[in-house]
Amino acid sequence: DAKTTQPPSMDCAEGRAANLPCNHSTISGNEYVYWYRQIHSQGPQYIIHGLKNNETNEMASLIITEDRKSSTLILPHATLRDTAVYYCIVWIRENSGGSNYKLTFGKGTLLTVNP
Amino acid sequence: KAGVTQTPRYLIKTRGQQVTLSCSPISGHRSVSWYQQTPGQGLQFLFEYFSETQRNKGNFPGRFSGRQFSNSRSEMNVSTLELGDSALYLCASSRGAHNEQFFGPGTRLTVL
Numbered sequence: 001d002a003k004t005t006q007p008p009s010m011d012c013a014e015g016r017a018a019n020l021p022c023n024h025s026t027i028s029g030n031e032y033v034y035w036y037r038q039i040h041s042q043g044p045q046y047i048i049h050g051l052k053n054n055e056t057n058e059m060a061s062l063i064i065t066e067d068r069k070s071s072t073l074i075l076p077h078a079t080l081r082d083t084a085v086y087y088c089i090v091w092i093r094e095n096s097g098g099s100n101y102k103l104t105f106g107k108g109t110l111l112t113v114n115p
Numbered sequence: 116k117a118g119v120t121q122t123p124r125y126l127i128k129t130r131g132q133q134v135t136l137s138c139s140p141i142s143g144h145r146s147v148s149w150y151q152q153t154p155g156q157g158l159q160f161l162f163e164y165f166s167e168t169q170r171n172k173g174n175f176p177g178r179f180s181g182r183q184f185s186n187s188r189s190e191m192n193v194s195t196l197e198l199g200d201s202a203l204y205l206c207a208s209s210r211g212a213h214n215e216q217f218f219g220p221g222t223r224l225t226v227l
Contacts, residue, residue: 034215036218041203041221041223042220042221043119043205043207043218043219043220043221044158044205044207044218045218046215046216046217046218049215087158103148103150103158103160103207103216104160105157105158106157107157
């Protein structure tokens with residue numbers, strides 16, 4: 001089962017920042033937060049990941065709360081091409097010996113960017 | 116750097132047939148994972164291969180199988196196709212099992 005909770009849908013105006021929340025209250029110390037997005041009928045696209053510090057790359061920023069129980073993906077200037085389903089996933093990155101190699105996707109958030 | 120490629124992109128089969136899907140990972144990536152995506156069940160993990168060995172398997176029947184070659188390319192096979200096997204089959208590659216996974220465009224399988 002997915003270990004994250006996301007709103008099913010959100011709207012955003014083109015050119016504005018899109019802030020997508022994710023709750024992961026049961027996250028363990030060695031689990032990372034990953035974000036992927038999937039544009040209709042395409043393969044999921046990796047966006048960003050983080051452990052406890054805020055992260056930024058050319059696509060987005062990831063803000064993780066100090067207690068790590070929630071995070072927010074920020075698309076600073078949303079465009080129509082950012083309309084997609086966004087998945088927040090928690091995943092053990094290190095080889096913990098438990099051998100969990102799979103990503104468990106929930107239902108994600110459908111972000112609709114409006115002109 | 117070329118991305119993950121999957122062939123064929125679209126496939127139509129009939130019940131009872133079998134099908135083989137192919138995935139070529141990003142150069143240098145040794146881990147290949149397969150996922151099935153349907154409207155009802157979402158994205159579900161099938162199995163993961165690393166250095167030609169299957170290391171993890173999801174909850175799918177034995178009709179679903181896979182393999183990985185020495186060049187890291189992978190194939191998955193579905194035998195005795197059922198209508199419910201109609202789905203988008205996605206392949207993802209990563210440098211190692213615990214690195215970011217990069218997905219291919221998928222193979223859309225329709226079973227009639």
